[in-house]
Structure formats: C-alpha cells, structure tokens
Amino acid sequence: MKISERLMRAKPSATLAVNAKAQELRAQGKEIVSLAVGEPDFQTPQHVCDAMKKAVDEGFTRYTPVPGIPELRTAVAGYYKRFYDVTAKAENTIISNGGKHSLYNLFMALIDPGDEVLIPAPYWVSYPPMVELAEGKPVIVPTTAESGFLAQVKDLEAACTPRTKVLVLNTPSNPTGGHYPQDHLTEIAEWARKKGIFIISDEVYDRLVYKPATYSTLSNFWEKYPEDVAIVGALSKSFCMTGWRVGTSLAHPDLVKAMIKIQGQSTSNVNSMTQKAAVAAFEGPWDLIDKMTVAFQRRRDLAYDIISSWPGVICPKPDGAFYLFPVLNTFFDEETPDSASMCTKILEEAGIALVPGSAFGDDRCIRFSYALDDEVLKTSLEKVGKVLMKK
Known part of the structure; x- marks a missing residue:
C-alpha cells in the first residue's frame, strides 16, 4: 500500500x-x-455544562446544519459586537470542530497548488503542515526575541513574492505569548491589503491579555474589508473547553460558503449538544x-x-x-x-x-x-x- x-x-x-x-x-x-x-x-463553567445536559435531556441529538445552528452562528456574530463593536451577521460565521479545523478549512478554501503562505516564526506547530496539505508552500518569516517575536512589515515585505497568497497572524501567540498592539496589527493589515495578500488572523487567545496590554483584533479591519481577512476563534482556551471542539470563523459570506462545502464533505456539523453548550458560553456570563x-x-x-x-x-x-x-x-x-x-x-x-x-x-x-x-x-x-x- x-x-x-x-x-x-x-x-x-x-x-x-x-x-x-x-x-x-x-x-x-x-x-x-x-x-x-x-x-x-x-x-468548564457550570452553566455551559448545564446547557449540554439540557440538550441531551431534550433530545437535541440529531444532525444540524453544516455551518452550525442559527442561534450559535448569531451568538458568534454577537461576540464580535459585544467585545469589539464589530457588526456581523450569522452568514459571516461558521462553526467547526475546534480552531484547528477552522484554520484547515480556510487553508483548503484559499490556497491553490504552489501558492505561498507567509508564516512568522515562531509559529503554532500546525500552520506549515496544514499549508502543505493544501498543496501550498509555507514561507517562514523569522522574528527576534528582542522584538517580542512580533513580525515587522519590513520582514514580511522581504519574504513576499508574486506567489504570496496568504499571511497568517496569531495574537496572542502560541508559542510565545507575544501580543500585537492594535496599531501594529493594523499596519500589517494595511500593507497586506495593498499587496493583495489575504490575512488569516488566529485570535483563539484573544481574551487572555494581561494589563497594561490591551485587547486587539483584526475583526474591525474585516468589517471594512471583508474580502481581505478572516478571523479564527475558539472556546477552548477562554472557556476551558479544549475537549468540546468548538472553533469559529468570521469571514466574507462567499468564503463561508466555500468552507461549508469543504466541511460538508468531511466532518459535517459539530456535535449538536456541544453547539447548545457553545451558545450558553457565548451568551455569558464571562466572569x-x-x-x-x-x-x-x-x-x-x-x-x-x-x-x-x-x-x-x-x-x-x-x-x-x-x-x-x-x-x-x-x-x-x-x-x-x-x-x-x-x-x-x-x-x-x-x-x-x-x-x-x-x-x-x-x-x-x-x-x-x-x-x-x-x-x-x-x-x-x-x-x-x-x-x-x-x-
């Protein structure tokens, strides 16, 4: 074989x-x-566990729509409104089996064979293999400890070629904990847009930011330029739900439809009971x-x-x-x-x-x-x- x-x-x-x-x-x-x-x-918070139990007791155990139940997709859109004052609709969201699955769907939807993907290093371990599985080429962009392991526009510019299709950003970062201030993120996003490079912003750790640092996101950039960026989130870290496998994407409706096509031919919907628990998580409390x-x-x-x-x-x-x-x-x-x-x-x-x-x-x-x-x-x-x- x-x-x-x-x-x-x-x-x-x-x-x-x-x-x-x-x-x-x-x-x-x-x-x-x-x-x-x-x-x-x-x-995991008790109200989230209770929502899962209630779903089981009420027999909510069947297939759901591939991108997630409507109330959960709406709750994801509401998350960005609540925390970042970004207006989105349910059609801009898709629920996948963890943040990793969300990223995989995006790479599969965006990359053609030979397309180059800029990945600042240090990077999360799965970025390069996912790009390769999508038949793209990972282009690693080194950063320095002195810069807090944050990518600089000049370094991205030096690594860019006519084949560059996607840039992956991660803030706060796994593995470094490095966190891009909002103005730094925006500077990179503006550069990428001028270059015609799509950004995948991995914001799975977005609520785990420590003072005096402040929260940052590219969801506000997405609101202005929805065809140029997609945001990946998850409940694994912020709600201690690593085993529940709930990932989210915020993207242009056309990209969401492409991801639905991929997910529909691979995993289909996320566990139905977990989706009810995720609704409870997104609706709070967030203490x-x-x-x-x-x-x-x-x-x-x-x-x-x-x-x-x-x-x-x-x-x-x-x-x-x-x-x-x-x-x-x-x-x-x-x-x-x-x-x-x-x-x-x-x-x-x-x-x-x-x-x-x-x-x-x-x-x-x-x-x-x-x-x-x-x-x-x-x-x-x-x-x-x-x-x-x-x-």
Whole structure:
C-alpha cells in the first residue's frame, strides 16, 4: 500500500508527541509534570455544562446544519459586537470542530497548488503542515526575541513574492505569548491589503491579555474589508473547553460558503449538544475570563522571574496566552545540541515535560506553559533550572 506523497511530507504534532512520551514514562511509574500541553487548568463553567445536559435531556441529538445552528452562528456574530463593536451577521460565521479545523478549512478554501503562505516564526506547530496539505508552500518569516517575536512589515515585505497568497497572524501567540498592539496589527493589515495578500488572523487567545496590554483584533479591519481577512476563534482556551471542539470563523459570506462545502464533505456539523453548550458560553456570563486572567498573569510573573534568573537566558515577557518561550541555546552542548535533546534530558532527569522550540520554528528556544497550579509551577521550574545548570 502506498501512502500519498502529500501525507508523507506532513509531520506529526510535536506537542502531542511530547505528551505521548510523558504518558509512557508515567506508565512506567515515574512522576511527570507537564508544562507542555496548552490547556487551562480551570473547569468548564457550570452553566455551559448545564446547557449540554439540557440538550441531551431534550433530545437535541440529531444532525444540524453544516455551518452550525442559527442561534450559535448569531451568538458568534454577537461576540464580535459585544467585545469589539464589530457588526456581523450569522452568514459571516461558521462553526467547526475546534480552531484547528477552522484554520484547515480556510487553508483548503484559499490556497491553490504552489501558492505561498507567509508564516512568522515562531509559529503554532500546525500552520506549515496544514499549508502543505493544501498543496501550498509555507514561507517562514523569522522574528527576534528582542522584538517580542512580533513580525515587522519590513520582514514580511522581504519574504513576499508574486506567489504570496496568504499571511497568517496569531495574537496572542502560541508559542510565545507575544501580543500585537492594535496599531501594529493594523499596519500589517494595511500593507497586506495593498499587496493583495489575504490575512488569516488566529485570535483563539484573544481574551487572555494581561494589563497594561490591551485587547486587539483584526475583526474591525474585516468589517471594512471583508474580502481581505478572516478571523479564527475558539472556546477552548477562554472557556476551558479544549475537549468540546468548538472553533469559529468570521469571514466574507462567499468564503463561508466555500468552507461549508469543504466541511460538508468531511466532518459535517459539530456535535449538536456541544453547539447548545457553545451558545450558553457565548451568551455569558464571562466572569471566568476575569478569574483566569488574574491567575495567569500572576503565574506568568512567577515563571518569568525564575526563568529570567537563569544565566544567559533571553526571555521576552509575554502579554497574553499562557506561554513563555525563552532562548536557552546557551545551555546546549555536545550531548544536548538542540531543543529536542534538551527537552528529552529535562523530561528524563527532572520529570518535566516541555515542547522543543524546533516544533515552532526556532530551535534555540523551549516552550513553557504556565497553565497549572502556582506551587507546582514554581517547583517544576526550579527542577528545570537544576538540570540546565548541571555541569
């Protein structure tokens, strides 16, 4: 049996691979703490769970329209009105099986074979493989720790060619936590529009922003130029619904129709009961967000102080999400020459699971998630520090 060349070129998710290795060590009886998986440690709000239970009890268990039930699509449009004063209609939205699925649908709908897609690095692990599965060409645009790992127009301009079709932006960022101020986002969007480059703005972490930084979005740009940008969102991070798989897209109606065609021939509708729960999430209350941002900002500061104390480390202080992405190559040596081998060493010697920066396009770095209890986080980082400083 011959597997397609398209699939053979795709790499498995590094974050899931790290988690699998950690599970293997746990099965051997070893105590493992994971700072690898991007998953909040808070419970899904009770009113969301109650909405799911009610849907089951009322027999709402059948197929729904492919793009989602009308009340959920309307609720997504209402989200952008509530938080960003952007006016959208239900026809501008589609519900998919998580933010990852939303992104995949967009790449499949927008990219022709050979089209180039600009992806600032560090990037979320799945962007390049998704582009390749759509038969496009990922063009990686490096950024610097000194800039907070934020892409600059001049760097995008240098990477642009006549084949450039799409630009992917992510704010706040996974893996860096870097967050684009609104004026920076708008500057890039204006440049891309003049170049005829479509923007996919991944805003899955949009509500997890820490003061004094302020929220930013390209949904306001979409309102002016709906043919030039699409916004991806999800309930996984902001509502602790990682296992529920609810992703959203805000896009031009024609693009939504194209995504419906793709989704209709692949997964069809999102789980019907989950859609009812998602309506409850979008309609509020949203007090969990305030609780989480306070906790995550405190944990960020705790983790940042510890990591920054390690000699030779460069670690931008992130304004969002729940990750730190320090440059740790000063600790590389002959036995651990890269981020992957360093993560293996830390996992085996300290029992701490991390994700190598190579998975995100920067092999000098390692991603640390601080989405866990303060004391466990502190103890875990101290263990990592001892491994790094070991002679």
